[in-house]
Amino acid sequence: MVNKNKTVLFGLYDDETDLIRAIRKAKAAHIEIDEVYTPFPVHGLDPELDLEESRLHIAGFIYGSMGTLTAFLFMSWVFTRDWPIIFGGKPYWSVPAFIPITFELTVLFAAIGMVVTFYTICGMGPGADNPILHDRITDDKFCIAFDVEGGSQDHHGPDHHPVDIDKLKDFFKTTGATEVQTKVI
Amino acid sequence: MSAPISNIREPLITGSKTYHQITEDLIGPTEKVPGFAWIAGVMTSLALLAFGGVAIFWTIWYGIGSWDLNRTIGWGWDITNFVWWIGIGHAGTLISAILLLFRQKWRMGVNRSAEAMTIFAVMCAALFPGIHMGRIWMAMFIFPYPNTRGPLWVNFNSPLLWDVFAISTYFTVSLLFWYTGLVPDFATVRDRAKGFRKKIYSFLAFGWTGKAKHWQRWESLSLILAGIATPLVLSVHTIVSFDFATSVIPGWHTTIFPPYFVAGAIFSGFAMVLTLMLIVRKVLKIEDYITIGHIESMNKVILCTGSIVGVAYLTELFIAWYSGYVYEQFAFYNRALGPYWWSYFGMMSCNVITPQFFWIKKIRRSVAWTFVLSIVVNIGMWFERFVIIATTLARDYLPSSWSYYVPTWVEVGIYVGTFGLFFTLFLLFLRVAPVVAAAEIKSILKTAGDQYTGPNAKHHAHHDDHGHDHEKTHELTSDSNSFLDSSANVATAPEVDTVRKTDIQKETTSYQKIEDDPKTSITKDVDTNLDPDDPNFKSSFVAGAAGVGAGAGLTSLGTHEDDLKKVEGIGPAVEKVLKEGGVKNWKTLAAANPEQLKELLVGAGGTFKTMDPTTWPVQAQMADEGRWTELEKWQDELDGGKIS
Numbered sequence: 056m057v058n059k060n061k062t063v064l065f066g067l068y069d070d071e072t073d074l075i076r077a078i079r080k081a082k083a084a085h086i087e088i089d090e091v092y093t094p095f096p097v098h099g100l101d102p103e104l105d106l107e108e109s110r111l112h113i114a115g116f117i118y119g120s121m122g123t124l125t126a127f128l129f130m131s132w133v134f135t136r137d138w139p140i141i142f143g144g145k146p147y148w149s150v151p152a153f154i155p156i157t158f159e160l161t162v163l164f165a166a167i168g169m170v171v172t173f174y175t176i177c178g179m180g181p182g183a184d185n186p187i188l189h190d191r192i193t194d195d196k197f198c199i200a201f202d203v204e205g206g207s208q209d210h211h212g213p214d215h216h217p218v219d220i221d222k223l224k225d226f227f228k229t230t231g232a233t234e235v236q237t238k239v240i
Numbered sequence: 241m242s243a244p245i246s247n248i249r250e251p252l253i254t255g256s257k258t259y260h261q262i263t264e265d266l267i268g269p270t271e272k273v274p275g276f277a278w279i280a281g282v283m284t285s286l287a288l289l290a291f292g293g294v295a296i297f298w299t300i301w302y303g304i305g306s307w308d309l310n311r312t313i314g315w316g317w318d319i320t321n322f323v324w325w326i327g328i329g330h331a332g333t334l335i336s337a338i339l340l341l342f343r344q345k346w347r348m349g350v351n352r353s354a355e356a357m358t359i360f361a362v363m364c365a366a367l368f369p370g371i372h373m374g375r376i377w378m379a380m381f382i383f384p385y386p387n388t389r390g391p392l393w394v395n396f397n398s399p400l401l402w403d404v405f406a407i408s409t410y411f412t413v414s415l416l417f418w419y420t421g422l423v424p425d426f427a428t429v430r431d432r433a434k435g436f437r438k439k440i441y442s443f444l445a446f447g448w449t450g451k452a453k454h455w456q457r458w459e460s461l462s463l464i465l466a467g468i469a470t471p472l473v474l475s476v477h478t479i480v481s482f483d484f485a486t487s488v489i490p491g492w493h494t495t496i497f498p499p500y501f502v503a504g505a506i507f508s509g510f511a512m513v514l515t516l517m518l519i520v521r522k523v524l525k526i527e528d529y530i531t532i533g534h535i536e537s538m539n540k541v542i543l544c545t546g547s548i549v550g551v552a553y554l555t556e557l558f559i560a561w562y563s564g565y566v567y568e569q570f571a572f573y574n575r576a577l578g579p580y581w582w583s584y585f586g587m588m589s590c591n592v593i594t595p596q597f598f599w600i601k602k603i604r605r606s607v608a609w610t611f612v613l614s615i616v617v618n619i620g621m622w623f624e625r626f627v628i629i630a631t632t633l634a635r636d637y638l639p640s641s642w643s644y645y646v647p648t649w650v651e652v653g654i655y656v657g658t659f660g661l662f663f664t665l666f667l668l669f670l671r672v673a674p675v676v677a678a679a680e681i682k683s684i685l686k687t688a689g690d691q692y693t694g695p696n697a698k699h700h701a702h703h704d705d706h707g708h709d710h711e712k713t714h715e716l717t718s719d720s721n722s723f724l725d726s727s728a729n730v731a732t733a734p735e736v737d738t739v740r741k742t743d744i745q746k747e748t749t750s751y752q753k754i755e756d757d758p759k760t761s762i763t764k765d766v767d768t769n770l771d772p773d774d775p776n777f778k779s780s781f782v783a784g785a786a787g788v789g790a791g792a793g794l795t796s797l798g799t800h801e802d803d804l805k806k807v808e809g810i811g812p813a814v815e816k817v818l819k820e821g822g823v824k825n826w827k828t829l830a831a832a833n834p835e836q837l838k839e840l841l842v843g844a845g846g847t848f849k850t851m852d853p854t855t856w857p858v859q860a861q862m863a864d865e866g867r868w869t870e871l872e873k874w875q876d877e878l879d880g881g882k883i884s
Contacts, residue, residue: 094259094428095682096455102869104452109460119468129384130396138390142397152397155479159405162472166413166465170420173461174446177454179423183447190431192450193424195259195682 062239063089064223065188065200066232071097074197077230078103081199086226089202092192115169122164126157186240196234199227203237251690252346255528259682262529266678267428269524274671277523285663292657295650296371304374306650313633313645318372320625321655324508325365326407326480327501327621330473331509332358333414336421337469340462345688346537348680349530352425352673353520354513355418360665361512362411364658369403371654399482406479413472417465420458423448424679477505484628491571491632494559500552504621507545507591510538511617516666518611520675529676532605539604542617546595549624553592571632579644580631583623590620802826807859808875814851817844829860 068074071093081088082103091104100106130153134140139147174180192198201223227235257265274282299306309316332354339347370379382404384394394401427448430441448454481501484492514535521530560572575584594616603609635642669675686692802825804815821840823829829837837853855878862871 091452092450093452093455094450095424095679096459097452098683099869100452101456106453106456109457111457111460112464115464115468133384133393134396138393140395142395145397149397155399155402155475155482156396156405158471158475159402159409162468163409163412165468166416169461169464170416173420173457177451177457179446179448179454181446182443184442185447185449187431187449193428193431193448194263198450 060239061202062204062237063188063200064203064220064235064237065198066227066230066236067189067191067196067198067234068231069196069233071100071197073231074199075100075103077199077226077232080230081226084226086201086223088199090200092188092198092200094193094195094197097197111169111173114172115165118168118172119161119165121168122161123157125164126160127153130156186238188238188240189234189236199232249688249693250531250533251692251694252349252531252533252688253529253681253685254531254690256691257528257685257689259685262678262682262685263428263432265526265528266674266676266681267425267432269670270429270672270674271432278667278671282664282667285660285667288656288660289664290657290660291653292655292660295653295657296367298650299371299654300376304372306648308646308648308651310643310645312636312641312643313630315372315629315633316645317626317647317651317655318368320622320629321658322365322368322372323480323501323625323629324622325361325368325658326477327505327508327625328512328618329358329361329365329410329414329509330477330502330505331513332356332361333410333417333469333473334506334509335513336417337466337473340466341470344537345684346534348677348684349534350513350517350538350676351680352418352421352677353517353669353675354509355414355421356666356669356673357513357516358414358509359411359418360662360669362407362414363665364662366407366411367654367658367661399479399486402479403483406476410472410476413465413469417462417469420461420465421677421680422673424450424458425674425677428678429674474502477501489632489636490565490567491575492628494556496552496555496559500549503545503548503552504591504624507542507549507595508618508621510542510545511614511621514538514542514610514614515618518607518614520670524670524675526676529681532607535607535610536601536604539598539610542595542614543598543604546591546598546617550592553588567637570635574635575627575631578631578635580627580634583627583631587620587623587627590616591624594620800825802863804829804860806863806871807856808878809851809853809856809859809880814841814848817841817848826860826864830857830864832857 066077068077074091074093074097078088078091078100088104091100093100101108131148134149135147141147142149145152178185188198188200189196203220203223224235253262255261307316307318332351335347335354336351339351370376373379373382382394382401384396422444423446426441426445427450430438430445433441478498478501481497485494485497487493517530518535521527557572557576560568563569574580594613597603597609597613603613630645634644801819804810804818804823804826805812806826807829810818817840818829818837821843823832823837823840834854834857837856841848841851841853859871859874862868862874
């Protein structure tokens with residue numbers, strides 16, 4: 056989720072290789088990067104930003120298992136407890152015939168659950184109004200943003216040093232950013 | 241960076257695109273005022289849809305009797321059309337899911353529109369069982385919900401109910417998959433739009449910003465959705481085939497049905513994708529993204545699945561004879577030589593014979609041939625369903641009930657109406673959404689763009705359409721920590737850069753010619769001083785550059801030189817020894833075994849004797865494949881290049 060009302064200084068790069076090189080320099084200089092925005096998934100970016108692997112697949116497994124249980128237990132209950140009917144001389148609890156629906160509901164639950172989880176944890180949804188730093192980020196520019204607001208120091212704990220804006224601007228200049236802006240989001 | 245792509249493969253994006261150009265090309269069509277052709281298309285589609293609406297209304301008003309279904313033929317055009325549309329709906333998920341798992345990058349040119357096609361085809365398909373049931377106002381009876389009739393549940397043991405679950409799940413999952421892929425592109429449209437359009441696309445884009453973490457989750461989500469959609473797409477047509485295979489009708493109750501239906505579905509689905517995309521790429525001028533290579537790949541899938549279907553038809557015939565079961569034998573005799581012989585003939589010639597033309601490369605790469613054959617395949621697949629359904633039912637166990645069935649205008653009208661629905665939705669889709677997944681295309685530009693790979697490749701791995709290239713290259717070389725340091729070996733990079741821009745222009749104009757002549761890619765000159773990050777680098781040995789003589793039984797792979805010092809444990813002095821020994825590049829080093837290297841070092845005498853080259857080939861392999869992050873991580877653990 057985006058913290059409202061923070062000031063960010065961001066720079067735009069023309070190419071993902073410039074971006075990754077700049078991230079490395081920022082790390083070497085112990086500058087804390089607030090966020091990185093790219094127009095497409097840049098492979099090799101996650102380890103640079105020390106992003107942990109997404110745990111969405113674990114959620115997907117749990118949702119899928121819920122689907123499996125829901126379908127199988129419900130059909131079993133209907134045909135053995137609630138309203139047992141003999142179809143074609145088969146046993147009431149005819150497990151093989153339950154498999155297709157069990158499979159379909161596993162997939163359905165996993166897919167819906169994961170998609171809902173994805174949008175929720177990303178703070179997205181129909182009509183969501185997240186701040187946009189620059190119109191070209193979804194086009195062809197690669198963006199690094201630094202949090203430069205003094206007040207937000209509290210979020211970062213005791214290790215946080217006061218922000219030196221000139222130093223950050225200098226950083227963008229030396230790493231080849233083509234545009235640098237400050238924005239309150 | 242991105243996974244390496246074979247240099248033998250042709251580029252997937254032509255015209256030396258930049259990221260911004262991709263945006264312009266793919267987002268642009270949504271921003272223009274629709275032309276006359278589009279409006280005419282929508283009007284025609286709506287007219288067809290209206291006719292279908294009348295036919296549906298007629299059916300509901302007068303009942304199913306208006307279709308002239310009779311005593312034995314209870315399933316006519318309706319279920320034929322249902323199975324046909326569902327089959328067409330299979331290509332979208334196949335392209336987006338199965339090809340994603342197989343890392344087939346050409347899918348990115350067509351996945352968006354194929355998925356849209358899937359969704360619209362499934363909507364058309366779902367219409368038929370709905371109205372076929374007769375009392376459509378009781379359609380909710382097919383779902384198991386607590387009701388006041390007992391509660392009386394649906395029959396969970398019936399394939400018809402499995403169909404309900406399979407198709408509704410398939411529709412939902414396809415829709416979610418498609419929309420999740422669309423969100424980043426809607427965000428691009430939003431950021432370019434103004435006024436009211438911006439409001440609409442802001443809503444549709446769900447607040448996408450492009451954060452690194454969001455992209456990571458997005459990719460994770462896409463991969464898992466692909467993983468679960470793959471068995472799903474196979475299950476859907478399997479279950480549709482169970483509608484027939486679990487019955488007791490000769491000609492239907494065969495175990496071959498599931499695989500043969502799935503193959504047939506992929507077959508017809510790809511044919512429909514081709515029919516549509518051949519028109520769309522021309523009208524929207526996106527031939528640079530849906531290239532002849534894409535068309536050829538899809539034609540190969542058609543050839544493969546068409547052959548599977550052909551084998552299945554012959555197997556059915558053989559098994560009918562071999563089983564010695566007279567009813568089965570009669571069913572097949574009747575199909576081929578009975579009153580519906582013409583539909584069997586149509587099926588065999590359209591599905592089995594004509595797709596075999598795709599063995600010829602010229603035909604596979606010909607737009608005109610592909611267009612005609614793709615329509616032929618769709619006709620053939622419609623015949624297949626008709627053969628299975630109508631001919632089988634027309635001659636059942638009881639000769640006194642034998643009959644012949646011809647659809648009424650009402651039944652034909654509903655079929656025509658589904659075309660209207662399909663094309664209306666598809667044409668709307670073309671206007672409001674980017675027809676090719678723009679963000680995904682950008683992510684493969686540097687591995688599959690024609691300026692980076694293939695016969696016209698000129699660019700190096702770092703992007704340099706803007707100014708100060710020279711400084712940049714030098715800056716890179718001086719920055720020893722940079723993962724791009726590999727480009728330190730660009731022997732004459734500045735010169736290359738200055739001529740590049742004019743080259744690109746030449747390339748674009750000459751590309752068409754080169755594409756027509758595949759030999760060009762083989763006979764082209766091999767540059768021996770290539771950047772190892774450049775995909776062309778590999779071609780220097782793929783294209784047959786002879787290995788130079790090497791000492792100690794080493795095989796030299798290519799003649800270009802790499803910075804061997806990237807390998808921890810190798811310093812300038814050792815590098816010299818190795819290069820003199822024939823190990824000029826990472827590739828050669830990776831292929832060498834440590835004993836051979838040891839031999840070289842011992843031969844050099846002095847302090848070299850004591851060195852331990854065990855990890856060098858592995859490190860070199862990582863360097864050669866561009867796995868810099870992994871290499872660096874490993875080098876942190878190593879002690880002077882040795883396992884500590």
